[in-house]
Amino acid sequence: MTRPVYPWQAALWQTLAGRTQYAHAYLLHGPLGIGKRALAERLMARLLCRSPVGLDACGQCKACLLLAAGTHPDNFILEPEEADKAIKVDQVRELVSFVVQTAQLGGRKVVLVEPAEAMNLNAANALLKSLEEPSGDTVLLLVSHQPSRLLPTVKSRCVQQACPLPSEADSLVWLAQALPESSAEERRELLSLAAGSPLAAVSLQGQGVREQRAQVVEGVKKLLKQQQAPSQLAEGWNSVPLLLLFDWFCDWSQLILRYQLTKDEEGLGLGDMRKVVQYLADKSAQAKVLAVQDWLLAQRQKVLGKANLNRVLLLEALLVQWASLPGQG
Numbered sequence: 001m002t003r004p005v006y007p008w009q010a011a012l013w014q015t016l017a018g019r020t021q022y023a024h025a026y027l028l029h030g031p032l033g034i035g036k037r038a039l040a041e042r043l044m045a046r047l048l049c050r051s052p053v054g055l056d057a058c059g060q061c062k063a064c065l066l067l068a069a070g071t072h073p074d075n076f077i078l079e080p081e082e083a084d085k086a087i088k089v090d091q092v093r094e095l096v097s098f099v100v101q102t103a104q105l106g107g108r109k110v111v112l113v114e115p116a117e118a119m120n121l122n123a124a125n126a127l128l129k130s131l132e133e134p135s136g137d138t139v140l141l142l143v144s145h146q147p148s149r150l151l152p153t154v155k156s157r158c159v160q161q162a163c164p165l166p167s168e169a170d171s172l173v174w175l176a177q178a179l180p181e182s183s184a185e186e187r188r189e190l191l192s193l194a195a196g197s198p199l200a201a202v203s204l205q206g207q208g209v210r211e212q213r214a215q216v217v218e219g220v221k222k223l224l225k226q227q228q229a230p231s232q233l234a235e236g237w238n239s240v241p242l243l244l245l246f247d248w249f250c251d252w253s254q255l256i257l258r259y260q261l262t263k264d265e266e267g268l269g270l271g272d273m274r275k276v277v278q279y280l281a282d283k284s285a286q287a288k289v290l291a292v293q294d295w296l297l298a299q300r301q302k303v304l305g306k307a308n309l310n311r312v313l314l315l316e317a318l319l320v321q322w323a324s325l326p327g328q329g
C-alpha cells in the first residue's frame with residue numbers, strides 16, 4: 001500500500017521519513033498541486049506502521065491494514081466536510097478530545113489537517129490547545145497551500161517544512177508519462193497555465209482548460225476588433241471558471257505592464273496572447289493599465305473569498321474596461 005511518491009519528493013521524503021525522532025507537529029507548506037497531501041498520507045502510514053520496511057510502511061501489519069480500511073483508531077483526519085468549505089470548530093473539538101486519549105493500539109497517534117488554512121479563527125484557536133499541550137506520542141501533520149493565512153501562534157508551534165515546486169524539467173518528464181496522449185507543446189502550455197504545478201496541470205487538462213483558454217483568447221481578440229460586445233462574450237464564457245478568467249486577465253495586465261517597462265519580447269507570456277499583449281502595451285496608457293489591474297486584483301480577491309457575485313455583470317464590467325484600454329483618454 002505504498003503510496004506513489006512523486007519523483008520530485010524523493011529528497012523531501014528522505015528528510016521526513018528518515019528521522020529517528022519526531023516533533024509534535026509539522027507544517028508541510030507549498031503551492032497547490034504538487035502532492036503535499038499524498039506526502040503527508042504516506043508519512044502518516046509510515047508513522048503508524050508497526051514494522052516499517054526501510055523508510056516505508058510495511059503495508060501488512062495490523063496498523064497498516066486498519067489504516068488501509070479506514071478504521072485505524074489512532075488516526076484522525078481533519079478536513080472540511082465539503083470541498084472548499086471551512087473546517088468547523090466542532091470538528092476541531094473532536095480532534096482535541098482524540099489527542100488527549102491514550103493510543104488504542106499502543107503506538108503513536110497521527111493527525112492530518114488539510115488544508116490547515118480552512119480553519120477559521122475559532123477552529124484555529126481550538127487547535128492551539130492540542131499544539132500547546134502535547135499528549136503522549138502524537139504527531140500532527142498540517143498541510144497548507146496558503147501558510148500566510150495561518151495564525152502565527154499555530155505556525156510557530158510546528159516544525160515548518162517547505163515543499164517546493166518541482167523544476168520545469170522534472171515536471172515535464174513526469175507529465176509526459178501522466179499525459180501520454182498530449183504533445184510536448186501542449187504539456188508545456190498546461191504546466192504554464194497551472195503556474196508550474198504538475199498535478200494541477202493534469203487536472204486542468206481534465207477540465208478542458210486548453211479549449212476554454214482558446215475560446216477566451218479568441219473572444220478577447222474579437223472584443224478588441226469590436227466584432228463582439230462585452231455582454232455577448234460574458235454570456236458565452238459560462239463554462240469557464242471565474243477564478244481562471246481572473247487569473248488570466250491579471251496575468252495579461254501584468255505582462256502588458258512588464259512589456260511597457262522593459263520592451264522585452266521574451267516576457268510576453270504564452271504564444272496565444274503575445275501579439276495582443278504587445279499591441280495593448282503599445283496602445284494603452286500605463287496609468288489606465290494600472291487602474292484596470294488594481295480593479296482586477298480586487299475582484300479576484302472577492303472571487304477567491306466566494307463572495308456572492310453576479311458573474312455575467314462582473315465579466316461584462318471587466319470586458320468594458322479591457323476594450324477601453326487602447327486609445328486616448
Ligand SMILES: [Zn+2]
Pocket residue numbers: 048049050051052057058059060061062063064
Ligand atoms: Zn505496517
